[in-house]
Amino acid sequence: MNWFTWLGDFFSDPDRRSGSNAIANRIAEHLLLSGExxxxxxxxxxxxxxLIGYTGRGVTVVTAMAGAARALPTLGLVxxxxxxxxxxxxxxxxxxxxxxxxxxxVAAVEGVRGTDPDVRDAARGVGLTHPQVLWQVCLPxxxxxxxxxxxxxxxxxxxxxxxxxxxxxxxxxRYVVDGLAxxxxxxxxxxxxxxxxLAVAAQAFFALLARxxxxxxxxxxxxxxxxRSS
Amino acid sequence: xxxFDGAGKRHPDGTVAVEGLDLDVPTxxxxxxxxxxxxxxxxxxxxxxxxxxxxSGRVLLDGTDVAALDPAKLRRGIGYVIQxxxxxxxxxxxxxxxxxxxxxxxxxxxxxxxAAELLDLVGLAPETAKRYPFQLxxxxxxxxxxxxxxxxDPPVLLMDEPFSAVDPVVRAGLQEELLRLxxxxxxxxxxxxxxxxxxxxxxxxxxVLRERGRIAQLADPHTLLTAPADLDVAAFxxxxxxxxxxxxxxxxxxxxxxxxxGPGDGAAGRSPHGVRxxxxxxxxxxxxxxxxxIDRDAAGAALEPAPGFRPDADTLRAALxxxxxxxxxxxxxxxPEGRAIGTADREAVLAALATRPPSANGARQAEKAEAATGxxxxxxxxxxxxxxxxxxxx
Numbered sequence: 368m369n370w371f372t373w374l375g376d377f378f379s380d381p382d383r384r385s386g387s388n389a390i391a392n393r394i395a396e397h398l399l400l401s402g403e404x405x406x407x408x409x410x411x412x413x414x415x416x417x418l419i420g421y422t423g424r425g426v427t428v429v430t431a432m433a434g435a436a437r438a439l440p441t442l443g444l445v446x447x448x449x450x451x452x453x454x455x456x457x458x459x460x461x462x463x464x465x466x467x468x469x470x471x472x473v474a475a476v477e478g479v480r481g482t483d484p485d486v487r488d489a490a491r492g493v494g495l496t497h498p499q500v501l502w503q504v505c506l507p508x509x510x511x512x513x514x515x516x517x518x519x520x521x522x523x524x525x526x527x528x529x530x531x532x533x534x535x536x537x538x539x540x541r542y543v544v545d546g547l548a549x550x551x552x553x554x555x556x557x558x559x560x561x562x563x564x565l566a567v568a569a570q571a572f573f574a575l576l577a578r579x580x581x582x583x584x585x586x587x588x589x590x591x592x593x594x595r596s597s
Numbered sequence: 598x599x600x601f602d603g604a605g606k607r608h609p610d611g612t613v614a615v616e617g618l619d620l621d622v623p624t625x626x627x628x629x630x631x632x633x634x635x636x637x638x639x640x641x642x643x644x645x646x647x648x649x650x651x652x653s654g655r656v657l658l659d660g661t662d663v664a665a666l667d668p669a670k671l672r673r674g675i676g677y678v679i680q681x682x683x684x685x686x687x688x689x690x691x692x693x694x695x696x697x698x699x700x701x702x703x704x705x706x707x708x709x710x711x712a713a714e715l716l717d718l719v720g721l722a723p724e725t726a727k728r729y730p731f732q733l734x735x736x737x738x739x740x741x742x743x744x745x746x747x748x749x750d751p752p753v754l755l756m757d758e759p760f761s762a763v764d765p766v767v768r769a770g771l772q773e774e775l776l777r778l779x780x781x782x783x784x785x786x787x788x789x790x791x792x793x794x795x796x797x798x799x800x801x802x803x804x805v806l807r808e809r810g811r812i813a814q815l816a817d818p819h820t821l822l823t824a825p826a827d828l829d830v831a832a833f834x835x836x837x838x839x840x841x842x843x844x845x846x847x848x849x850x851x852x853x854x855x856x857x858x859g860p861g862d863g864a865a866g867r868s869p870h871g872v873r874x875x876x877x878x879x880x881x882x883x884x885x886x887x888x889x890x891i892d893r894d895a896a897g898a899a900l901e902p903a904p905g906f907r908p909d910a911d912t913l914r915a916a917l918x919x920x921x922x923x924x925x926x927x928x929x930x931x932x933p934e935g936r937a938i939g940t941a942d943r944e945a946v947l948a949a950l951a952t953r954p955p956s957a958n959g960a961r962q963a964e965k966a967e968a969a970t971g972x973x974x975x976x977x978x979x980x981x982x983x984x985x986x987x988x989x990x991x
Contacts, residue, residue, distance in 0.1 A: 489683025492648055492755075493697055493745065495674035507687040584686040584729035 370556060379559030388541070390561065396537035397565065401524045403456075404463035408520060412468040416475025417509070418508075421501050429476055433469035441466055445530050459531040466527055467520040475514020478509025511577060511585055518573035526565045529558075539565070598624045599645055599787060600751065603654030605810075606640050614640045615810030617654055623802070624752075627779055627786040631796035631804030633812075633833070638789045641810055642755050645787060646672045658753070673697050676746030676754040676784070677932060680762050683737040690716070690741050691726035697749040708748075716746040720774055736767035740774070747782070756788045760795065772798055781984040793834055794841060805830050819845050842913035843950065848906055851916050852948040853930040853939035874925045874942075879903060885936040887929045905929035905937070913949060920946045 377383070382389045418424050444462035452458050482505045490504045532540030542558025545551070578586070598619060605617035613639040622628045630638040645667045655662045655723040663671055684693045691712045692699075716726055719740040730738055742928035746754055760768045770786045772795060777788060779786060790796055796803045797818035805813040805821070807829070814826040822842035825831040833839070876894035881887055889900035892921075904919035908930050919928035920943045930939040965984065 385608040427985070483679040483681075483683070483686070485679060485683040486685060488648070488681075489677065489742075490681055492646060492677035492679065492683075494669045494671075494700055495696075496669045500699075504685060507685075570694060584688065584731060 373553040373556045374560065376553040380553075383537045387537075388556045393537060393539050393541060393558075397525070397528055397562075398533075400456075400531055400538055401457065401463070401521070404460055404524050404528070405467050405517070405521060407460065407473055408464045408467035408524075411464065411516075412471035413475050413513070414451065416472040417479055417501060417506065418477025419472075420476040420509070421497075421505055423480070424449060426476060429472060433473045436465060436469040439465060441527050442530060443534070449534055450495075454534050456536070458534050459528070459536055462530070463524050463528060467524050470516045470519040470523070471513075472511050475509065478512030478516075479505045481512060482508040497522070507582065507585065510581055511541045513579070514573060514577050518570060518577075521573065523568045524586065525569055527553070527561055528560060598622060599785065600657040600660075601641065601644070601654070602657060603646055604651045605653040605657050606637070606644070606649060606883075607652045609988050613809050615651075618810050618812070620784060620804060620812070620815070622787050624785045625783040626798055626801040627788060628783050628802045628804065629788045629790060630797040630804050630806060631790055631793055631800075633792060633808075634955070636792075636806040636808055637810030638806055639757055641806075642787055642789045646677060646757055648672075669700075672699055674751050674753070675751060676751045678739075678742045678746045678754070678756045680761040682730070682735075682742035682759040684738055684741055684745070686730055688729075689726065690728050690730065690733070692720075693730065694743055694744045694748050696745055697751075701749055705879075711748060712744070712860035715747055716749070718745045718778065733753075734767075736771060737764045739763060739771055740745065743775070743778075747778075747784075752785055754784045754786045756786065758790055759788075761790065762794070762846065768795075775799060795842065797845065805833060807933060813834070834844045840914065843917060844912045846913045847907045848911045848913050848949075850914040850952055851908060851913070851930075851941045853908060853941050854945070855939045856937055874927055877925045878938070879927075879937070881937055884934075887931075887937045890924050892924075903929050905931040905932050905935075909933065909935065915950070916941065916946050918941075 378390075382388055386392070388481050390535045416429075437472055439462075441462045444465060445458060448458040448461045450463070479501070486504060486508070487500060490500045495503065528538055529540035529543055532544035541560050542554045542561070546554030546556075546558060600622070601620040603617045603619060606614040607717045608614060616918065618637075618641060618855065620863045630641060632638050640649050643983075644651050645658070645663065647663055648980075650664070650929040655664065657663070658666075659677075659921075660672075675971075677789065684690075685696070685985075688696075691709055694712035694715050695703075695708040698703075698711055703711070713723065713726060716723065721737060721740055722742070725733070725737070725741075733741065735940075738813065739762075742759065746756075760771045767905070788796075788799060793805075796929045800818055802815065803818055803821050804815045805826075812828050814821060816824075819842060821830075822834060822838045822845070825834055825838070831878075835841070876892060879887060879891050880889055880891055887905060889903045891900050892898040901924045902922070904922045906919045906928055907918040908916075910933070916928055920926060920941065925942075927940050927942045929937050930941055932938050
């Protein structure tokens, strides 16, 4: 037995072509769960981060807390959430949101703080109100940083959403966990590979977004920033 | 009119940026605040549009205390230009210019049409509209910054070192452009700079500030250069202030000797001309534009440059410069198309210097300064009297 035969077995098994254990179904479950976690994390972290970044109040606290939050063991959080909330979506969503929120928060804060002070001054000076400055000037300026934060958060969440299987939920983690339990290493390896592929695909998706979806003025700014830092 | 009424600014940490200033900025004219860094000039400018709130005194705009107005609404009625232009990087030039019209709720079409007008007014090509700020040079960005400030046609323009970040050649061009704009638009301009040269070039009225926003002298540029209030102001003006003063006087007063005759028939596109001076000859091309001076006494001598000036547009300083640089000591007078219309030697230029400038008040000040042989003229302008009042602190 080697990796290739395992993978061959994994992908040729008719069980994984249709039904609840089908690869397409598991990927859909995995993405749905990840997406849900990212959505909640974004709703929580982005507005807060924009506000903190704009006012400049609480930046040190947020940075310290975000750093500490990254050290939280996800599996431990899952266990804690199960103990508190019982088996269910919440038990997995809480730790995933806790995982995704810090990079988003930091990205939002840093993105807004990175706005050229002259541009902010000019925006105020020509008569934009504070909400207008935040929305029309700071948010666009924060987009590249924010996008990078989303990329980090997404890759982490996709990789970690595997833990959902531990509490009996679906997703690609099922293959890994079930494979380990039944010594079906083909399933474990295949599931792990799919998680990796999905994470890489997410990474590529965000790279494309940064390249083609940002307003041209910002793309140039980002390139310039990239040159400076390299 | 903008009136500073004992306006002062004390920072929370106790440092005083401005002690308390009384100053009138007259409508439709350019007032320049100039002084060393830390003299509070930018603080004063920012008090007008409430980017800085005075901690004492008031700033009145046409009689209304600006503190009583909503800051955002107030600012939409005041043009604002800063050193780094501060253009929005994610918006095209046209939308940058239309910022204030959009804020005022104009419809998109009207706002953009207005922005296109301004693009033309500040001397930018129409295709610039579609560009992004990062695609423009520093000077072009600054022009867009001025266009943005003018978009809603505000009566007041605040300019905070707008030309300090561009190279001297571009800066001179921008200054020229501002003078031209101002001669058409007659805005109430409050301009801040640390560059005294820029101040005397642009200002109808120049306010020299000392530390903590105290007025060292308030005067028109000519008076300032010829009769500085005290040694400090004289030192700030620099050693060659007399020469720089020439930059304020038109070259039209130079007596130009017309060049006799029409285009000659010289070979190789050059027509040797009859202007001779100690063996030198001025060469003109077929379009009567000067090519250079040639030394007829030296065999095989190379052509030397023939500097010129335009009596209709240049200043006495340019005329003198041309005469000094010319190998013959003769400056060539040019028409707007660059054709030679006459010559003026150093004596002619110096003779023009000796005549009194047209401003009677300026002339009196100049006499006073000359009478008191040293720099420390007893010239007490209105400004110095005012300084004492302002310095009293409120």
